[in-house]
């Protein structure tokens with residue numbers, strides 16, 4: 001059994017808890033840095049990345065989250081979580097955790113399309129994934145270690161770099177838990193290797 005944390009500072013927290021639990025994994029809402037010691041993988045939910053960053057700093061999570069990732073523990077960032085993982089953000093001098101070698105653009109689908117749904121093919125996950133986008137970012141550039149898992153209108157909307165996974169959309173907002181299951185499998189595999 002693996003135990004997955006959902007960063008509990010802001011955003012779609014309970015939705016991720018529900019989604020992860022349908023895969024049979026245990027979940028913990030992470031509100032203090034010492035809780036990171038008890039989990040095998042972490043979800044950083046969607047919400048608002050600048051607000052989440054403010055709370056990360058306020059509750060001293062910044063170095064703890066970077067250390068968690070650098071130790072090889074899997075992290076899955078969705079929407080604002082994807083922005084937090086990126087090494088660079090278009091138009092901003094400073095990025096956040098800088099754990100994934102990619103550049104992202106915030107609110108990238110424009111105001112006319114603040115939220116929408118689209119059917120995506122996600123490599124290794126599904127050919128028909130109903131994805132919910134809400135003021136979503138997309139990935140404008142990736143380094144050579146980053147695998148592109150899904151695109152929408154030629155924009156990169158899901159990617160993986162080793163033990164890091166991210167999506168520009170919100171997989172936790174539908175009943176399709178196949179991307180959550182993919183992440184739980186990543187966590188199981190890595191936990192198996194670590195032991």
Ligand code: GLN
Pocket residue numbers: 045046047048049050078079080081083106107134135136137
């Ligand atoms: N646009 C938000 C941001 O920049 C992300 C939106 C979301 O997580 N649904 O943080």
